[in-house]
Amino acid sequence: MVVPVELQKLPKVDRVVDAPELSGVRGTLGKKAVTALARSVIAEARSAALAGAEPATLAEVVARVRERAEVRLRAGLAPVVNATGVILHTNLGRAPLPRASIERIAAIAGRYSTLELDLSTGVRTRRGLQAELGLAELTSAEDVVLVNNNAAAVMLALSTLAAGREVIVSRGELVEIGGGFRIPEVLARSGARLVEVGTTNRTRVDDYARAIGERTACLLRVHPSNFKITGFAERPALSELAALAKSRRLPLIKDLGGGLVVDLPPTVAGSELAREPSVQACLAAGADLVCFSLDKLFGGPQGGAVAGRAELVRALRDDPMARALRLDKLALAAVEAVLEAYRRGALCDIPVHALLSAGIDELERRVDQWRLALGELGVSAETVQSEAAIGGGTLAEAPVRSVALRIAGPAPEALAERLRNGEPAVIGRVVEGALLLDARSVFPGEDPQIVAALTRAFAK
Numbered sequence: 001m002v003v004p005v006e007l008q009k010l011p012k013v014d015r016v017v018d019a020p021e022l023s024g025v026r027g028t029l030g031k032k033a034v035t036a037l038a039r040s041v042i043a044e045a046r047s048a049a050l051a052g053a054e055p056a057t058l059a060e061v062v063a064r065v066r067e068r069a070e071v072r073l074r075a076g077l078a079p080v081v082n083a084t085g086v087i088l089h090t091n092l093g094r095a096p097l098p099r100a101s102i103e104r105i106a107a108i109a110g111r112y113s114t115l116e117l118d119l120s121t122g123v124r125t126r127r128g129l130q131a132e133l134g135l136a137e138l139t140s141a142e143d144v145v146l147v148n149n150n151a152a153a154v155m156l157a158l159s160t161l162a163a164g165r166e167v168i169v170s171r172g173e174l175v176e177i178g179g180g181f182r183i184p185e186v187l188a189r190s191g192a193r194l195v196e197v198g199t200t201n202r203t204r205v206d207d208y209a210r211a212i213g214e215r216t217a218c219l220l221r222v223h224p225s226n227f228k229i230t231g232f233a234e235r236p237a238l239s240e241l242a243a244l245a246k247s248r249r250l251p252l253i254k255d256l257g258g259g260l261v262v263d264l265p266p267t268v269a270g271s272e273l274a275r276e277p278s279v280q281a282c283l284a285a286g287a288d289l290v291c292f293s294l295d296k297l298f299g300g301p302q303g304g305a306v307a308g309r310a311e312l313v314r315a316l317r318d319d320p321m322a323r324a325l326r327l328d329k330l331a332l333a334a335v336e337a338v339l340e341a342y343r344r345g346a347l348c349d350i351p352v353h354a355l356l357s358a359g360i361d362e363l364e365r366r367v368d369q370w371r372l373a374l375g376e377l378g379v380s381a382e383t384v385q386s387e388a389a390i391g392g393g394t395l396a397e398a399p400v401r402s403v404a405l406r407i408a409g410p411a412p413e414a415l416a417e418r419l420r421n422g423e424p425a426v427i428g429r430v431v432e433g434a435l436l437l438d439a440r441s442v443f444p445g446e447d448p449q450i451v452a453a454l455t456r457a458f459a460k
């Protein structure tokens with residue numbers, strides 16, 4: 001094969017990898033990764049040259065490799081300032097942990113711990129026992145089992161109680177929560193057979209009653225989360241469904257999602273959020289098992305819980321699948337500290353609740369300070385009322401009153417990008433041609449970082 005003379009001018013892989021300008025990234029990313037980047041950049045330069053472009057020089061190829069290496073290096077986990085107004089932002093890590101949880105993790109992580117040892121007897125104990133007891137007390141449940149997330153909680157409940165048998169679900173609740181959690185698919189994977197009842201908009205207790213047969217294992221009720229049916233819609237109260245389940249001696253499983261265990265603050269009163277049921281309320285209404293996330297309104301680490309009747313929870317705990325879904329010890333340490341905050345009634349120590357309960361006046365005062373700092377740079381912006389959200393799949397629709405800085409300008413997307421690429425990254429949202437930085441999801445301690453980020457973004 002004749003190699004066109006132009007292609008012979010392209011730099012060789014070795015020369016690129018060994019370039020002195022790449023010594024830094026060779027050290028951090030490793031020679032193997034830099035070699036792979038060099039190969040792909042040279043391959044692109046070859047295609048471009050074949051298409052008639054000037055062959056890239058060694059310096060150009062090296063510069064491109066370095067740029068990509070730096071992007072790779074930045075691509076790991078890094079803290080960001082969440083100015084989206086969405087408190088449980090799935091892409092930004094959902095619930096930030098209480099300080100006490102972080103300290104507990106730090107104390108446990110690098111050492112041996114009492115994970116499965118009772119110090120008083122010297123005998124092996126069940127992992128998670130204390131946290132499970134604490135959560136049971138908090139939610140007035142007979143017992144609780146902790147797993148890796150709520151998806152695992154639902155999967156475990158269904159596979160333990162219903163594999164090979166039927167689960168009755170309303171057609172209005174066959175939802176996708178996001179991130180690939182689709183009720184019909186989770187059900188299929190658990191080995192249970194889905195029996196759909198009712199219609200998308202209306203399901204009555206009778207629909208469930210008629211579908212119950214010999215093969216029925218349980219009834220499943222799903223919080224529709226970020227999906228809402230309005231208008232000609234009806235579904236039975238949880239307590240009505242519980243009465244039916246009880247009369248037929250079948251368990252009722254509620255996939256609650258949000259994990260609310262306290263009353264919500266007055267900031268959300270009157271909104272849809274105020275109607276969000278708590279774990280306790282679902283149990284009191286007669287649900288036999290309630291599944292929920294620990295990193296949504298509970299305000300803890302990634303995790304899931306199934307709370308409810310003792311013999312059912314025990315069956316779940318003893319299922320071999322539970323071993324594959326168990327909660328990590330660092331998450332357990334974090335949960336223990338969150339439970340202590342609830343026990344003390346110190347909601348302000350749980351970041352999700354602290355953010356939710358910040359008063360409008362306080363948010364307005366803080367946003368005014370951001371605005372004044374911008375004003376000093378000659379940039380005008382407005383303090384505006386906004387609608388923040390809980391997010392996290394659950395309750396995505398329910399607005400929470402908030403205050404935001406509104407920066408109108410010719411290129412709000414470009415400004416958003418500049419703030420996103422700063423350090424720390426500040427994430428806002430672009431609405432109707434303006435960038436909004438919403439204070440509801442920004443911690444007061446992050447205000448200086450917002451001001452510094454704005455200053456950098458507008459500095460000439």
Ligand SMILES: *Cc1c(COP(=O)(O)O)cnc(C)c1O
Pocket residue numbers: 149150151152177181222223224225255256257258292293294303304392393394
């Ligand atoms: C969030 C949610 C899930 C998934 O929970 P993860 O903790 O993300 O696994 C399942 N069901 C409902 C109703 C939810 O809101």
